Amino acid sequence: MAQHKVNYTKDGGLPVALTSIDKIVNWGRSNSIWALTYGLACCGIEMMASGASRYDFDRFGTIFRASPRQADVMIVAGTLTKKHAEFIKRLYDQMTEPKWVISMGSCANTGGMFNTYSTVQGVDRLIPVDLYLPGCAPRPETLQYGVMLLQKKIRANSASRAQKAKRLM
Amino acid sequence: MRAYTPKDDVQKKSYYTDRFFVSPQVPKFPVENDEVFTKDLEAIKAKFEVSEAYIQVEQMVVFIQPEDNYKVLELMKNELEYTQLSELSAIDWLAKENKFEVFYQMLSMNKRKRIRVKMFIDKDQAVNSVEKLFRSADWSEREMFDMFGIEANAHPFMKRILMPYDWQGFPLLKTYPLQGDEFAAWYEVDKIYGKEARDIIGPELRDTAKVDRYDSQRFARLGHEVPKGTKITGNEPKNEQSYQEEGGVFLIKKLNKKDSVVIDDPQR
């Protein structure tokens, strides 16, 4: 019988890591934030750039999904017109809990330069927003930083706590 | 040196009255200056009443009676070789003479000429649709209806094109406020949440220059954010935001800025 002196607790000794359920669930959630492809205007171009090879969102586990049912975060990238307002609400309702919203760019934050009759003056009039990214348009770095802040926010909450549905009202 | 102007009563005089810049008119020339246009105008005049015609910026402008619009365009398309309708819309002159001006911009590729056919209609008057002649008129007439409320008779699908179907008001009228009327201001709230929600959601913030240092809900406090509804004292501590917790994160390596290297040799 071989007389190994294996230190099982030393890292790398065995592929085992001890953690709490909370942490592992949050780790999973925060590192697989699937985003809804939701480019509404010029900001959408920057969002696409963040997803493409130069900025490479896949590193953070953020993969764009074309269906709200598969998405965790809605990145509202661009100008929300009043004609489109009902659809943003419908898409938000179709996303499964837990869900988050990033409002990207001045237009989504406040209506931006479109101080006109046809633009919704900020998406937070319709859906609850977790993160506002300033800029017109924000650089892909801003969006990446925003996603990392969102990861931090997800980690800060207890995963085992019953999910409270987020609604504006 | 600037020339001296007496300034005794300068404050009494209103030195500027026009609210907007009034550009000088582009000169108009008689139609006889151009052979092709003269023949075209004769052909139109032979059958229809023309109230005015001139050449402006190398294009002929013809004013016709609103009842004739379909027939005139038909004549121009079939006999005068103006085979394209490049644009169609209206101008709001309601305040000035209680009329709309409707224009049709025609192009002839063979003659290499453009003619603008214009007509005046009354406030609630409908025009004849020219959609049967030119397919491009389909959407243009819908847009004209959407923006001015001018209907086109015999159009196959006379509905709004840009604004939602349940929109009220015609945005390109000069009387329509840029930031929307009451209906426009509450459109999305009324439609999605119902009128009761107006109090909860609140009116739109339209003042772009507004900065309120006691407002804890918006963006005036970048770097010094506070929870919603907090009383602002002015001594809020700075919020240092970092993307990772101090102690690091489970299974994720924290970037140590001291260990990172900036590569400045591109040939490395």
Ligand code: SF4
């Ligand atoms: S914030 Fe600027 S870049 Fe983004 S959608 Fe609006 S206008 Fe376009």
